[in-house]
Amino acid sequence: MMDVLLNSGPRRLYFDHAATTPLAPEVIAAMLPYFNASYGNPSSVHAEGRLAHEGLEAARRQVAAVLHCRPQELIFTSGGTESDNLALKGVALAQQGVGHIITSVAEHHAVLHSAEYLAHRGFKVTYLPVDRFGMVSPDAVAAAIQPDTRLISIMYANNEVGTINPIAQIAAVAQRAAVPFHSDAVQAGGSLDLDVDRLGVDLLALSAHKFYGPKGVGVLYVRGGSRLLYQQSGGSQESKRRAGTENVAGIVGLATALTIAEGKREAEAARLRGLRERLIGGVLGSIPGAILNGHPVERLPGNANFCLPDVEAETLLLRLDLLGIAASSASACTSGAVEPSHVLRAMGIPDALAVGSLRLSLGASNTEADIDYVLAKLPAVVNKLQSLKLRERSS
Ligand code: PLP
Secondary structure: OHHHHHHOOOOOEEOEOOOOOOOOHHHHHHHHHHOOOOOOOOOOOOHHHHHHHHHHHHHHHHHHHHHOOOHHHEEEEOOHHHHHHHHHHHHHOOOOOOOEEEEEOOOOHHHHHHHHHHHHOOOEEEEEOOOOOOOOOHHHHHHHOOOOEEEEEOOOEOOOOOEEOOHHHHHHHHHHOOOOEEEEOOOOOOOOOOOHHHHOOOEEEEEHHHOOOOOOOEEEEEOOOOOOOOOOOOOOHHHHOOOOOOOHHHHHHHHHHHHHHHHOHHHHHHHHHHHHHHHHHHHHHHOOOOEEOOOOOOEOOOEEEEEOOOOOHHHHHHHHHHOOEEOEOOOEEEOOEEEOOHHHHHOOOOHHHHOOEEEEEOOOOOOHHHHHHHHHHHHHHHHHHHHHHHHHHHO
């Protein structure tokens, strides 16, 4: 049914790469043998098991080459959410008693809810503010550190507005205070430098489906010597830090996707930046009152996020969908009311404006023609919704 829907009618333009990306054909090809001939359990001693084990360890080496770390510093997980959970809970709970955690108000819920979980268990949590661009200040991190701070967790790049945090500076602050530093790099994977030494991070979370790999597989980098308590008990896989038979095909897919993405990262980022700037310029120039959310320069190459006045995101997304444009918004319709995003709120954007947020996240499939199409259609759609709203108000 869905197949029919997606393959018929007008060409679909996908502008939601921050939500997920399609699998690259090379990634599918690399994964296939692990569903067929190399189906063994990587913990088994026989030939079938050894073959799967070789695939798993080759994937680990591939990821390590991109992160410039040692293969044994990597733990494969079920995705970004699990990586973040393992980082926060694993570090916080590795010592007896409770302590203090520093994070920011603009994190993904995988981090925020893990911090909340720890708060319920007696941990103190400092939620640092962000500036109007959604950025965390390294000085604010330094000022928040307490003698019992166990972990600092600040995202590399924001999933909604694309703002890139000064990770290396925050890492330097953490290092001076000898506090472990975790960064949720789920949105940065495939787009930004992931060299863990250049960044200075102690933990780093990635998710394959954000860089043309499969869903349900991620990785957590944990610097050698860091204390981490496993959060999933069972077998002794992943050096006893994450129990459960490894998703070998998924992990091979993650490693292949990351290697491919790293190979073309700079060229692709430059291409996307060019498209993004045209899109931003076009939207701001053609829709009165539209504002760009996030940092004008320190932002993910493919992220464009706007607030459009007198528009409700949900309706806008449906109208765009009918025109073949897949986009998203940070605002969610919960129990009939449109709830503005916690990130936009934290940036000081009034709720009335924040409910009209539109995120267009660009990726491999997008071309200049796609941008032209959006710029040709969006202003009229917005105008239509605004006049409907005006009529609704005056009636
Ligand atoms: N962190 C960030 C910044 C994200 O954007 C996402 C996914 O959107 C996640 C964590 C969760 O990743 P996953 O979907 O792999 O669980």
